[in-house]
Amino acid sequence: MKNRKKEHLEIVLGEEVSHSYNYWDDFILLHNALPEINMDEIDTSIEIFGKKLSSPLIIAGMTGGFKEAKVINEKLAEVAAKYSIGMGVGSQRAGIEDKSVKESYSVIKNHDIPLKIANIGAPQLLEWNDAIEKANEAIEMIDADILAIHLNFLQEVIQPEGERDAKGCLEKIKEVAASASKPVIVKETGAGISRQVAEKLLDTDIVGIDVGGAGGTSFAAVEAYRAKKIGDNVQEELGKIFWDWGIPTPYCLIEIADLCEEAGLTLIATGGIRHGLDVAKAIALGADCAGIASACLTCNSIDEKMEVFMKSLKATLFLTGCKNLEELKEVEIWSP
Numbered sequence: 047m048k049n050r051k052k053e054h055l056e057i058v059l060g061e062e063v064s065h066s067y068n069y070w071d072d073f074i075l076l077h078n079a080l081p082e083i084n085m086d087e088i089d090t091s092i093e094i095f096g097k098k099l100s101s102p103l104i105i106a107g108m109t110g111g112f113k114e115a116k117v118i119n120e121k122l123a124e125v126a127a128k129y130s131i132g133m134g135v136g137s138q139r140a141g142i143e144d145k146s147v148k149e150s151y152s153v154i155k156n157h158d159i160p161l162k163i164a165n166i167g168a169p170q171l172l173e174w175n176d177a178i179e180k181a182n183e184a185i186e187m188i189d190a191d192i193l194a195i196h197l198n199f200l201q202e203v204i205q206p207e208g209e210r211d212a213k214g215c216l217e218k219i220k221e222v223a224a225s226a227s228k229p230v231i232v233k234e235t236g237a238g239i240s241r242q243v244a245e246k247l248l249d250t251d252i253v254g255i256d257v258g259g260a261g262g263t264s265f266a267a268v269e270a271y272r273a274k275k276i277g278d279n280v281q282e283e284l285g286k287i288f289w290d291w292g293i294p295t296p297y298c299l300i301e302i303a304d305l306c307e308e309a310g311l312t313l314i315a316t317g318g319i320r321h322g323l324d325v326a327k328a329i330a331l332g333a334d335c336a337g338i339a340s341a342c343l344t345c346n347s348i349d350e351k352m353e354v355f356m357k358s359l360k361a362t363l364f365l366t367g368c369k370n371l372e373e374l375k376e377v378e379i380w381s382p
């Protein structure tokens with residue numbers, strides 16, 4: 047069977063798999079015609095999970111588990127180190143089960159990345175009897191600072207060979223968060239985290255939530271293309287029906303930012319982030335940091351893309367009259 051992670055990457059690179067609508071466009075930050083600050087003095091740095099980043103940005107977990115992924119992770123790691131931002135790797139199941147592909151993840155250890163995030167799917171944790179050992183193996187593999195447990199049941203529903211037994215997930219998250227060798231966060235992968243789910247997660251030892259909301263890459267779309275390739279018309283149709291499923295990322299923030307702040311959880315906004323203006327909107331809506339995935343893969347030059355991210359974030363702070371991210375959190379937001 048072809049490597050699933052490789053297929054995902056090929057589909058994201060070759061097909062249109064975005065949600066039909068990007069919800070960050072629903073929000074406008076109030077322009078300040080008299081900013082009265084010097085743009086060169088703006089500070090975009092933050093400290094999250096005890097690590098200092100130059101900007102509130104993380105390259106979200108995407109890949110690993112096949113030969114070519116090593117080159118991609120290496121390039122992303124170079125950029126994360128250069129710009130002093132966080133980076134995650136894709137699901138490490140393959141690296142745990144097949145030692146020959148471990149290097150496609152561990153390659154990021156060669157770079158001075160301020161925050162490295164290991165990644166395991168909740169469905170895999172459910173399958174493994176020794177989930178904590180495996181979680182620790184993932185952490186060690188990339189010398190991670192934190193572990194993200196990802197939730198991807200939308201994808202599992204559409205995937206022809208998907209794992210559809212979600213019973214016991216919360217208990218597993220509790221178990222791993224309580225005993226893993228590094229702090230744990232929970233991350234959705236494009237369908238978002240509601241207030242009800244966030245409340246349940248508060249009953250665990252996790253230290254953060256990546257809302258992974260709708261509006262960017264649609265994994266229902268990705269799986270629709272995979273189903274099409276193998277002639278599974280039913281699953282393909284299902285993928286099309288659920289293409290736009292999910293809670294849009296900015297609305298997840300509106301729903302849970304106060305809960306996270308009260309509980310002292312770090313809040314990450316991944317899903318549909320295209321540039322620094324979206325990052326700024328995420329911060330203004332209560333996130334501590336934003337995550338970017340497909341924007342790093344589908345661009346001509348990742349270096350130029352990062353420049354655009356940094357410059358557009360700084361420009362937004364300037365145009366809203368903010369010297370730092372604390373002030374940005376107070377900026378007025380319009381939602382027409």
Ligand SMILES: Cc1cc2nc3c(=O)[nH]c(=O)nc-3n(C[C@H](O)[C@H](O)[C@H](O)COP(=O)(O)O)c2cc1C
Nearest residue numbers: 106107108136137196235262263317318338339340
């Ligand atoms: C090719 C590809 C592979 C991905 N694989 C994973 C994964 O293994 N684990 C995970 O937590 N998220 C994975 N994601 C989801 C991203 O981390 C992110 O949550 C999602 O793509 C939304 O962000 P975007 O709109 O910026 O692409 C993947 C995304 C892409 C594009």
